[in-house]
Structures are given as structure tokens and as C-alpha cells.
Amino acid sequence: MKAVMMGTEAATMAVKLARVQVVSAYPITPQTVIVESLADIIGRGELKAKYLPVESEHTAMSSCMGASMAGARTFTATSSQGLAYMHEMLHFTAGERVPVVMVNCNRAMAPPWNLYCDHTDSLSQRDTGWIQYYCVDAQDVLDSILIAYAVAEQALLPVMINLDAFYLTHTSEPLDVPDQETVDLFLPPYRALNKLDVDDPKTFSIVCGADLFSSIKYKRQGDTLAVARLWDQVAERYNRHFNRLHPTVEAYRTEDADLCIIGIGTATGTMRLAVDRLREEGLKIGSLRLAMIRPFPREVLQRAIAKVKHVIVIDRDVSFGAEGIVAQEVKAGFFDRRGELRITGFVAGVGGNDMTVDTIIPMVRQAISGDGTAVEAGMSLWAEVLP
């Protein structure tokens, strides 16, 4: 079925198609459409689920964890400050190995208050153990949420699906809505193997001594790393059902490229337009979208741009005192090629600054020539700052 939907509406549609059983959320701009529409479809009985209109994000995540531990398929959505408020419970959900799926609408962290797109909120949660996926369009939102449940329930790890504030949450786009029957085939009901069960009583997350602590974390690390491959396998299965592929890494015109722009989120679409424009000028350039940041899809990334000599990473975020977070990740990913690969990082498009072809191209030129308007702070070049 074809439809026109905003990213948030696509998320709601995916939750409905996934037959989620418990939704627990606290409203925050720009996620509100999701919680409002979920409250409505659950209230009307279109989705047979329990909706917990909780008093905070900490509780939203706690309740999702509880419901998931009881064996239910759960969903929540948040953004920015709300995500930060969940922080403790993000560690907890991943550690309890419960397959919660959450939509995070990437919004700037205060202060100062700002409602617009910025990836620092979710990227600063990257060490909590959650799988992180960054969407590019509304179709990707809908599909990746369904893939996320399949991955989460197999890996027993929670997944965060990230949507750029407003660019994706509030932009209407045409998309294809899969039919329920096929979704049910792709995503059968959740059968929890390790749950709070009065017939098989166990105590979860009791105090652990040094003897086994490391082994527990090591095991989780192995299981988390394996998700990079698992996602692509599940995405391939999704592709067979619905004919749409959502891999962890998406490369564009990189086959013969010397130069590659890397980013996450909606701006990666714009990067392709910039690539097309620069290719017309004869520049051997491509672009690459990192859909997954955790686990970091290092092998696929390395393979995708094995011949590139210069990488330009555009971050809509910063790790204060270091540089753009994605740039750091990419640098770590290419540590083996450190002598031969040049990596230039930009911090751009934060706090409501649009990232257009006309802002990307000057950054590419500056990366090549060193001549441009972006100013240096530490290892990153910052666009859009006062002289």
C-alpha cells in the first residue's frame, strides 16, 4: 500500500505492524506525534497493546524493560533530553538482555534549548550497549523498526532507531506500507526464553563478584559485535519479503572514488546530490552512509571504500574536547590505513542549520584545498560559526 507519511507516522505504523504489546513513553518534541498516535490507535483498539502514559523517560524505559522481561514486545520513543534522562536504564536494558526497540528523534542537547537536529544525544549513549541505527527517510524508518525487532529478539539486545528531528520526524514522504500478513511472516510473535517466570524462577542482575563479571561483559561484547552481521542477514531476509534493502552501510558511487563523504542520517541523501554535482566537475568522489553506529560495522565499511584516499566526515554532533563523534569512529575504523588515508572532519548542520548541497560542496573543496569558511577547533572544522 502506498501512503504519504511523516517519519513519526511511519514509526507508529511500524509499531502497529510489529504488533507491539506494551508501549511506555513520555512526550518530547519532536517525538510527540508518535506517542499521541500510538495512544490513539491503542485506545481505538487498532493495536492490542497496553499504553503506559508514564511520568518520565526514566520510567518509560524502566517499564519497557519490565514488560520485556515479562515476555512482551515493547516500544518506546524519545528524544534528546529524554534520552539523556533514560541513560541509566539504557545500560540496564542492554545488560538485562531485553529486546526493547526505541525510536529516538535526534535533537540538540540543551543548554541552550534548541529543538532541532543534532546527533549528540544518541551518540553520547553509544557506550550503553544499545544497537544504534540512523534512518535516512520515512521508508527506512518503517522498515528498520521491523528489522530491529527481528534482530533484537534474536540477539537479545535493545535497538535504538534514530530519526533526524524535523528533517525526518516531520517531513511527509511517499512510502510503501507492507501488508500485515507478510509482516507477521517476517516477524512472528516474541517468545522470550529468558524471562521472569514463576514456573522457572530466577533472580536477574544480582550482585556479581570479580570472578564472573568480566565473563558476563565479554559474552555481551561478543553478542553485540555479532549484530553487525546479523542485521545484514535479517535485512536480506526483509528484502526477500518486501524488496527493499536496509544494510548497515550504504555506499554511493564509491567504486572508483578517491574521495568519499561519510555521514549519518538524512544528510546522507543530500551528500549523494553533492556527489553527483561534483562528479560532473570530474571529481572522483562518492559518499557513504553509516546506517549503523553500534556495533560499528567496521568490516563492511573497510570493504566499501578500500581504495579511497581521502575521507570527509560531516558530523552533526561533537564530543567536546575531541572532535565529531562519527569522525572519531571512522578514524578508529581505518586505523590500519592511517598512513595512506586522509580524514577530514567537519561539524555542521547542528541546531537547525540545514545541510544542503550548497553547504556540503564548500566543505569538500575546503577539505581538498584547505581554503574555505569553516574554522578549526581542535581536530574538527566547524561550519556555521561566527568569524
Next chain:
Amino acid sequence: MQTRTVIKTLSELPTAPTTIGTMVWNQTGDWRYLTPLVADKLAPCAQHCPAGIPIPRHLGAVTRGDIEGGLALLLAYNPLPGLTGRLCYHPCQTKCVRRRIDRTISIQEMERFLGDLATDVTIEKSERTDQRVTIIGSGPLGLSCAFYLGCQGYRVAVLEPSDQAGGALVGLSPGKIEPTVLSHEINRLIRLADIRLETGANIGVAKPGEPPAQADLVILDPTGLSEEFCAPSGAVACDPFAAGSVIGSVVSVQLPKNLTPFKVPMIAHYIAAGRLLAKKASDGLRRKGLEQPAMDRSPLAVSTESIRIERFPAAEMRDKQKETWDREGAMQEAERCLSCGTCNLCLKCVSFCPDASIRPEGRNVTVEVDLDHCKGCGICAYECPRGVITMEDISV
């Protein structure tokens, strides 16, 4: 002690951080300085009972609705409860702690009720031996002695020269005791202890002073025979209340002065004398074969300060007026017993133990401490309202 299952490889490690077993392996008993000692003590009523009956025991059974069990416990100290329940001067009731709150427990009435039960009971008995004991005379002392020797497996014959069993109890006025009660009591006694009772028996002596019938041991019952029969030549005098075992094969019972001649209200004393004599006789008989261990240590009396009336729940302290002496009524009355010094499985200790280290023991008559885990906090001893549990230093 449960052994501990250990995770040895990564593959054994659960996916989520979930437990694989309990903490039972952890011997927290190592933390203990003082150890709770569970030991029944004599209640004030029992201390003053001429027959030394641990009264709260059988009241406890009745409280639980186990009326026959109550009778069996009573019979272990008194094989003629229907008689004592009518005749004894019951000093037990004057010492009853419950009297301080409302009114004394009707211990004697209870005894009578249990004694009059028509239903049969089972009692603990030892294996049969070949040793024979003949008791001449079927008064309360002789019957009591016969009962306990019978229960210990001796082949006991009671020879009553007259036509009616009961010795000094025969011919009491019907106002004191009905003949049917006497026969009911005696019949149960001989049936339970497997005794042969012969009335109108030829006791093998034509005149006083002659040696009586052939047996490993012959006992002459002063409450069953006229005085002149009681001291044949060759008989060894024996005071049941004195220390030591019976020596010789013919025993003439010497009762303390206050018990001679026979006094009806003191019947429980004669029953006690019979029981003690049986014990001494048994010790004497066994000595002929193998050495037997010493007498059981008699339990300590409970101190009245350790009966903490204020710790009993108000509900338990309500005076339940017994309507009639039927099973229900008996239970109601027995429930009023504070069970001084005697564990009645109130389970306050169990309920309050922070370490789940005290629980009813196998026979389900008292509690036992799990010394592997008891941390020695002392709550059980403090909370026991009857003084059964004390904290002791057993570190040496």
C-alpha cells in the same frame, strides 16, 4: 548441605545475568557467637503434677485437633487418666500461669475427657522379650507398673486374688467413681500394654510370708493387696521414689509414710510410683543381660519470668468459653494453654527468623535449628513466649 553448582565455561554462562542456584551452600552459621538451644522445660503445672505429666504436651495435641494423640501422650505418663481425672487433688491447676490472666486451664477435666474416650489409640511399645514379670495385686500402683513394663515388652501377668480388679479402688462410692469407669480404664490398660490379668487368681501362697509365683520378677502391689501379703520372706524392699534399680526377684514395695495407708485423692502418686518402679524393675532386669545407659536427665523447670504473657497475640489470649466437653469443647479449652516451657509449634521463632534457620523438626512436635545457617541473632530465644529456646555459648 546443598553443594554449589559452579559456572566453569562461557557457554554455561546464562545470556542474561540470571542465577542458576540458591545461596544454601553459604554456611552463615560461621558468623554465630551464641547458639539457640531448643529444649522443653517442665511447665509449672507439670512441676507440681504428682505423676510428673508434661501437661502442655497433650494439651498441645488436643489444640491441634489430635485428640487421640493427646490421649496417647497422656498415657505415656498416666495409664489411668479417667481415674485421676476424677480423683486427683490436681495441684497442677493451682499453678497454672493462665490463672494470672483469666482462669486456670481445666487440666483435670481434660484428663477425664481424654480418659473417657471410647476410641482406640496407638502407643509406642518396645519389642517383646521373653522375660516374665508377675505383679500380684491390681491396685493403681500395680496396674501402672504393669502397664509400663508391658509397654517395654516384658511378658506381664497381673494376678488379682479377689474377683474384681482395681485393688484399693474397688468399692469406692459411686459418687466418686462409677464401676464402669474403673473397668473401662483397666480394660484399656491391659489391652494396650498386652497384659494378662487374672482375677480370682491362685497367687500360690496359702498364707502370708510364703514365696509367690514363678517369674523373673515378682512385684507385690501394696495398693492391691492387704498388708499382710506384702512382705513374704526373701522379698527385697524397694522404694520406687529412691534411686537405684531393683535387685532380687521378689520385690516388696515400700511407699513413703504419706502414702500409707492408701489415700484416694493421692492416686496420681501411686501411678507415678508404679511408673518409677517399672523403670527400676526394667533397669534391674536388663542388668542381668547387658549394661543399660543411665536414666534420662529429667528436664529443667521453666522459670516463670521466661513465660512472657505480653508476647502472646491478643487473639490467642481471648478467653474462649468451652460449651461442652465434646471434641470441639476440648480443643477450645486446650487452646487456652500457654504451653509453658513446651514447644507447641506456635512457629513465632520460624516466622521471625531472619535467616530461615529454624523449622519444625521431623516428628513435628518441636522446632530445630539449622546450625549451618543460624547467625545467632537471638530473635528466636527472645520471641519464644514459653521459654523453650535459650541462647547458649557453646563455642568451646
Next chain:
Amino acid sequence: MSEQIKGKRELFVPGHYGCPGCGATVAMKQTLSVLGEDTIVVMTAGCWSSLIGIYPYTCLTVPVVSVAFGATASVAAGIKAGLTCQGNHHTTVLAFAGDGGTFDIGFQPLSGVVERNDDILFICYDNEAYMNTGIQRSSATPAGGWTTTTPDSARKGQRKKNMVEIMAAHRIPYTATASIGAPEDLKAKLEKATHIKGSRFIHLYASCPTGWRHATELSIEVARQAVRSRVFPLYEVIDGDTWRLSPMPEKESVDAYLNHQGRFKKMSAEERDRLQKQVDDEWQCLLGKCQVPNRAG
């Protein structure tokens, strides 16, 4: 009680790390003996999450999850929602938190959960300070009490937060106080609570010999004294508006209660008088709410 010990699985097994005489463990044991096997327990940082055992071993044989500090009520609500949507309407979800996890860090989620009237039983085992971390002040610590963060040089001046009134103000179906020293009353309240749908809150007074500085064998006695002295009266509130006094023993002065506990050792005569007056006033106020005619006893 005896049937439970004999017939069913032991829900609370020995070997845990609780201090000798721990009132919080008595609280759990008494609670589980009434709630039975069909119970899921959510606990949080606090004495219980430390004493329950060491991975991979536990002393409770019902399902338990030990969650982030403050998340007890919210995880419990989530578990209930998860069970309900799978058709399980019978399992009791017990949130079991200390005074820190209830009065303080757990306050906001608890308020949210009970305001929504989520179907959980929340029991606060109140030992009147952060005992697990070493006896630090909480908003449940009584005025005049010693803790390591309200040392003798600066004992607590503020009075204890009245959590039951706050819970009752949420108009939840059942709120009650209970004491480990009054197990019959606790049992009756738990039985009542399990037959009510919606949020149920029981404030369970649980002594702590380590933190209150009393002899270990007195844990139950001290809890009883708190009731007798009316420092911790027993009552219940139905639907937030009907207050009922529970069976109460004869009243006695606060002295016996204070004297057993080292934490009150430094209280002056004036402080004791002030406390007695506060206790008396609150007791009269409670009688008024319960519509019991004023009485001295």
C-alpha cells in the same frame, strides 16, 4: 504457616548476607509467606539487593529482578503490563524497596505509577536510613536520630516524611502501615491487598540492629515498641479517603522505644518531650481521620 513450610516450595532459603537480626529479611519472609509462589519481586539498590546473594546464586525462589535505584515501581508496572497483555492476570507483582528507593530516589516513579493506578503491590521496608551504604540519612530518618550523615554533631532536625499520607493523597485503592512486629496484622493486610486491583502501598516498618544500634535479638521487640508507643501506628486507608485504625496494643510512652536504640542515645530530655508531644498530636490526628473518638490510650 506450617502448611507453607511443609507443603510448598521454600520461597526464602537460608545463606543470604543479611546482618544478624535483620528486620528487612523478616519483612520479605513474612511477605512471601502470604503472597506465595505466584509472585514476581522487583527490588532496587538497597539492603535487599545486596543481601539476597552473589551471582549466580539467590536466596529467593520466586522470580526476582534487581533494578536501577528508583526504578522499582516503574519496572514493576512494566512487568504487570507485560504479563497482562499476555493474558496473565493472576501473578502478583511485588515492588519491594527500602526507604531510599521509596521516599527519596524512587519517589517520582512511584508517584507516577500509583497515580496511574497500575496494578502492583509496593512494599517499602522502612529501616529509616540508607543502611546498605552505611547508615546515611534518608527522608524517612526520624528527627533526633543519629546516622553517619547526621552524626552526633549534627543530628537530624527534620521530621520523618509521612509517606502513607502522600500515597493516600494519590487516592489509590489501598494504603497501609504494617510492622514486622505485628505479623498477624501484616498477614491480614497482605491478604486484603492481594484481593484488590490497582496500586497498593504498604509501609512496612523493619528494624535494623546495625543502623539503629540495638541488640540483634530485639529486632522484633523494637518494631513492636514503635507500634505501642504510637511512633509507628498501624492503620489502613481505603481509596485515599477512608482511614481505619488497625488493632493497637495499649499505649506506652516513647521512652521504652528510644531507650533500646543507640541512635537516640544523645537525645536530650527536651527532645524526648518534643517527640512525645509530636507522637501524641499525630496520634490524635490519626484517630480523628479514623473517626475514633479521642482517647488517651
